[in-house]
Structures are given as structure tokens and as C-alpha cells.
Amino acid sequence: NAGVTQTPKFQVLKTGQSMTLQCAQDMNHNSMYWYRQDPGMGLRLIYYSASEGTTDKGEVPNGYNVSRLNKREFSLRLESAAPSQTSVYFCASSAPIAGDNEQFFGPGTRLTVL
Amino acid sequence: GQQLNQSPQSMFIQEGEDVSMNCTSSSIFNTWLWYKQEPGEGPVLLIALYKAGELTSNGRLTAQFGITRKDSFLNISASIPSDVGIYFCAGFQTGANNLFFGTGTRLTVIP
Numbered sequence: 093n094a095g096v097t098q099t100p101k102f103q104v105l106k107t108g109q110s111m112t113l114q115c116a117q118d119m120n121h122n123s124m125y126w127y128r129q130d131p132g133m134g135l136r137l138i139y140y141s142a143s144e145g146t147t148d149k150g151e152v153p154n155g156y157n158v159s160r161l162n163k164r165e166f167s168l169r170l171e172s173a174a175p176s177q178t179s180v181y182f183c184a185s186s187a188p189i190a191g192d193n194e195q196f197f198g199p200g201t202r203l204t205v206l
Numbered sequence: 207g208q209q210l211n212q213s214p215q216s217m218f219i220q221e222g223e224d225v226s227m228n229c230t231s232s233s234i235f236n237t238w239l240w241y242k243q244e245p246g247e248g249p250v251l252l253i254a255l256y257k258a259g260e261l262t263s264n265g266r267l268t269a270q271f272g273i274t275r276k277d278s279f280l281n282i283s284a285s286i287p288s289d290v291g292i293y294f295c296a297g298f299q300t301g302a303n304n305l306f307f308g309t310g311t312r313l314t315v316i317p
Contacts, residue, residue, distance in 0.1 A: 125304065133309055134210070136307075137304045150304055193239075193254075193305070194251055194254050195296075196251065197249045199246075199248045200246075200248050
């Protein structure tokens with residue numbers, strides 16, 4: 093099992109450009125998440141998907157959109173990138189059953205917006 | 207979002223020493239998780255705690271779910287150089303849909 097995979101690993105954009113970050117998991121998990129991590133801060137939730145076909149906003153959703161394409165894949169889109177979106181983006185998945193809220197993370201995408 | 211306060215922010219220790227770090231909140235959590243993140247990688251789950259007072263070990267790591275449900279502790283015994291990284295606590299509340307993360311404790315082990 094590869095676990096959670098993310099592409100690309102690195103990306104540089106100019107202000108105003110758009111891009112989509114891809115995430116896939118092979119653990120048959122129902123829930124998937126997108127976080128951003130900024131220096132000196134913990135991870136902050138952007139969007140999550142509790143199951144295929146549903147998405148909900150997290151703590152910092154502005155400037156992002158998501159698509160839960162199927163059970164395996166959850167993508168994050170920046171329609172018009174801004175320098176404030178320079179960050180490391182992590183995708184995670186979990187299989188919330190009774191008492192099990194453990195999230196497993198991908199390796200991250202390092203995004204720089206110039 | 208919920209504020210999870212981790213301390214210390216950073217630690218420099220000698221190889222072989224024991225390490226203690228903690229995470230506190232003003233709110234009650236029903237699950238506490240501890241993650242380790244190495245440079246250029248995503249967080250890796252170390253220990254999960256589900257009951258107040260629970261003490262769980264994973265090799266040289268031991269974590270405890272505080273009895274008040276507002277805090278958690280992580281201990282690493284006999285540290286080694288590969289323990290270097292940032293350790294994050296994370297909490298989950300019933301009725302919420304996401305984890306809340308602390309700001310991390312950066313651990314440096316001096317050989």
C-alpha cells in the first residue's frame with residue numbers, strides 16, 4: 093500500500109495563476125482532508141470530505157475549492173493564486189469508526205506563489 | 207479554531223536523555239493524537255489516546271491522556287539522533303469533523 097500520495101511535490105506559481113493539487117489514498121478510507129502548514133504554526137484545515145460526494149469548509153477555506161472525485165481521490169484547486177497561499181499543503185485520510193479518528197498524511201506539496 | 211498550546215516550543219538534549227513535552231487546551235477533547243514530522247515529510251502518527259487517564263506506549267514513546275481531558279503528555283526515553291523532528295499534538299472533539307493541531311515541539315538530539 094502506498095498510503096496517501098500527493099502530486100506535485102513542488103510548485104511555483106505567479107500571482108493569479110491557477111492550479112490543482114492532487115491527492116489519492118489506497119486505504120479505502122471514507123474521509124479525506126486538506127491542510128496547510130505555515131512556519132511556526134500547526135496544520136490548519138482548509139476543506140474536508142466525510143464521504144464520497146460531500147465536502148465541507150474547514151478553518152481557512154477562502155481562496156480554495158475542492159472536489160471529491162471518487163472514494164480514492166480528493167483534489168484542491170487554487171483558482172487565482174495569491175502570495176498568501178505560499179505554504180506546504182498536506183492531504184490526509186481517515187476511516188472514522190467508533191473511536192477511530194486517526195488521520196494519515198501524505199508527503200506534502202510545497203507551493204510558492206510569486 | 208481551538209487553541210492547543212504545546213510546550214516547550216523547542217528542546218536541545220543530549221543523546222540518551224529522556225524527553226517530556228505536553229499539550230494543553232481550554233476545551234475538552236475526546237481523542238488525543240501525537241504525530242512526528244521530519245523535514246520535507248508529512249506528519250506520521252505515533253500514538254493515539256481515547257480515554258481519560260489512558261497511558262499508551264509505542265517503543266520508547268509513552269503518551270498519556272490527561273484526566274481532565276484538557277491535556278496530554280508525551281515522553282521519549284533514552285533519546286537517539288533519529289528522534290529529531292517536530293512533534294505535534296492533535297485533539298478531536300465529539301461533534302467536530304476535524305483535528306485541531308498544536309504548534310509543535312521541535313526536538314534536537316545532540317550526539
